[in-house]
Amino acid sequence: MKTYLSSGEVFLGHRLVGEHPERPERLQAVLTAIDGSDLVGRFRWLPPRRATDEELLRVHTAPYLADLRQRMGDLQPKGQGWLDPDTYYGPGTYQAALHAAGTACELALRIAESSGDNGFALVRPPGHHASSDRAMGFCLLNNVAVAAAAVRATGRRVAIVDFDVHHGNGTEEIFARDGSVLVISLHQFPFYPGSGAATAIGEGNGRGFIVNIPLPEGSAGPEYKLACKRVVLPVLRRFAPDVILVSAGFDGHAQDSLAGMGLVEDDYAAMVASLLAVQSRLVLVLEGGYHTSALPASVLSVLRVLIDATGPGGPGGYRPSGHDAGTAASDEVRRLLGELQKLHGL
Template identity: 45%
Template sequence: MTTGLVFDERFLDHRAPPGHPEHAGRAAAIWSRLESEGLAARCRRVPAREATDAELERVHTPRHVRAIAETARHESLRLDPDTYTSSGSALAARLSAGGLVDLALAVAEGRLSDGFAVLRPPGHHAEAERAMGFCLFNNVAVAARAVQAAGAAKRVLIVDWDLHHGNGTQHSFREDPSVLYFSVHQFPFYPGTGAVAEIGGGEGRGFTINVPFPGGMGDAEYLAAFDGVLLPAADAFDPELVLVSAGFDAADGDPLGSMRVSPEGYGALTRRLLGLAGGRVVLALEGGYDLDAIARSAAACVRALLGDPAPEPAFGEPARLARAAIAAVKDAQKEYWAGL
């Protein structure tokens, strides 16, 4: 049993307009780092394949699936001020979603121990009927639904440590107690959602947990959110699979955000998650725009997935503003999660 990896050269055919931060060099930088550190060779490659209409339509409307397919006829399009397509984008988006489905199924069914998917385009902002925030299909939401539909896992935990709140993922599972969505993110910030009071609705009340942080937070604060909120709730939820919206735009040096998480911090966060769901943890790339930071951070996560020992550095005390945010989350969630 080993770690699975998804990467496909066709992800690079999602071609960015000049100057756009979400460009093909991101996935290429991560992949070349995984190769040069000898990590890719220690993992098993899972081929990307196109997600089917049925898989996509568990999360997206048929109209949205058709609209993304139509973009292939155009050299370049703007779907909103941030979100673009090129002629290769529709195929890249289908391959990203389908590759993540197969990786998640292999892990949930015990054929691989855990996994990392170097995907483009990213997914967590994509809504049922709307591409936004550089995202076309919601890869992680599609994978969660596929694993449930196959009977490979009933309860799925989605952990979103991207700098931004995953509005699309939150909305996909808002009233669903079989999927616990946890996000830690910069707030207030794009896309505007992710306040403490957003806890889900109907049967899903309490199954959405948002930890909104001010800028400037780093390893100590992210680990405090995991140790203080995520892990106690996850222990009670008892997930059978953990999917991670693993953006690296909260990394120190990212040009879009002002967080300061280090590669060692991302490795420590990954190790925390490996204590859940029997270690069945699958990371999927979302954002992250500093090429050196994302490559080093992804490599640290893959080393953690492979089980390489790493003594945890002293990350220090979390900042007062982070402690206050965590206390507010516990207060809003304590009636749903006894451990908080």
Template identity: 35%
Template sequence: MQFGYSEVCLEHDPGSRHPETPDRLRAIRERLKKKHGVEYVDADPVDIDTIAAVHDREYVESVEQFCADGGGDWDPDTSAVAETWDAIRHSSGLACWAVEAALEGATGRKTPFSIGRPPGHHAVVDDAMGFCFVNNAAVAAQHALDHDEYDIDRVAVVDWDVHHGNGTQDIFYEREDVFFVSIHEKGLYPGTGAIDEIGEGDGHGTTMNIPMPAGTGDEAYLAAAEGPIATALEAHDIDLLLVSAGFDAHRHDPISRIRLSTEAYALLTDRLRTIADNCDAALAFVLEGGYGLDVLADSVAMVHETFDGREPIAPDGECSDDAVETLEQVVDAHGLDLEIDC
């Protein structure tokens, strides 16, 4: 894979006790040293206009000034230093590079994966939260739609971070040109992402939330990818599939109770690649969460290995009754003609 990376993203340092540490990127880089076919690409930072295409401009300018004044605690979870503003602009720039590369034909072993930070999927239109100031995936999706040379009409963002991607949902909730899917742990921060949150207005039906019960494992996530996610996205005729790739649903991540294995990320990657192929859509990845350094690094490496030719190993267990019930409710909420195979 091609990994979008910038040393500037290491300069955002919310403190040694904060889980969203620069060591996350260092761990990923160290793990990828052992893999062949890894390429790194830097990218230009985005400007305020690009960010303000999805965020309130006054809010964006307030973040810039907050950092210029030295930063501090924006809220109890979300902190900045003076260097954070440059890291934000580079993190979003790397996400934009990823969609550009994908839309210009990068595929297979060249598939782009942006590993910028701070992450973005909790950042709503006019506020920061959950370690996130600017929604990198949303900025990148809008960047793709705004450029005529890419000639695309519909984007899908699939968020497999263990936390609901409330910010991405907020930004695109009334839009028909962006289909947002979030598969996350039910009841976990930020407490949003119920099944009946399916979009409003022109966006009615283009938000799909799959809130999995604590303890859910690989089997149910695979069933979700092969069932309601694939069915909905293929019907929506997408041109670009952007993965908000958080790795905190791993069973060894310290802040969640979903029980995915490292192998699950190979399975999800493979299934989403199939969806993109079936839609003739470009495919790109953008890093979100993941706070156990070893499992974060191993999981990102697993995504890379999948594009490097490794065949995923299917799970041999069964879904829990609660997980099956959740998936059936998602199918009903979206009116899909589908039976859950789990």
């Protein structure tokens, strides 16, 4: 069993002249932390590549892709602009976005065909707010959706788990009427982007294939752990995916100032370990995470799980938030999870 890691300089080229939380320093901090860790030499590097038109067109509309190319394809060195109030682009953005989607695809295809390898695509810009025809919330192309569609095209079953603190509204919109891809999102609610209520479960053929777990502000390890046990893992086991893709955002970390959750790095490790226990073919794709020390610490913690394939209580000796004190999940979350179990027939 191998762990693949994919990243590159091309993802640092997406930058704004001015202040913005989604900045290249995020990824640079992660790469520096990996370089300085004991994990060097314990994974295989996979070079980034561009997404093909065929791959992008499974998810995005031709007019939207043409619009992106026209606005950003030949941008002058000092040119920059905005696709929505939060989503900037600069001269390096077009190549970064194409490579983010392509790299997620390449890694997902590699893992899907393996006998149980896993991997992490350390890419930016992020993707899960991008819909078929609209950029939103720092996202231009929906990297994880493009990768899921690529794996599905090989005849394999794909599930997406999104633990970024924001609802993965773009991914939901892309697969809401589909029924061949299971999409599970755990997120702070109510919060940006406003969608992601428990009652949004997909439509038509997709009914029941969208699972939203809207957690209240302040949720931490105990709430996420119970949500996994009661809803995420049973739904995944029932769907029996050949590969699980993860929209791996780390902005639910207690130190991250963009949101109000209380996760620590070991909570992410525990979550990834529980997903690995369902399906060892696991592919993580970086989404949010804006604190330049909490983000690399969380990525390293998750990488250790991928490399060692050990769960909580294993050699890693995880200490998820709240567990030492025996903290139970809040009553509000217990009630929510009970409702979700009924809604999804668990």
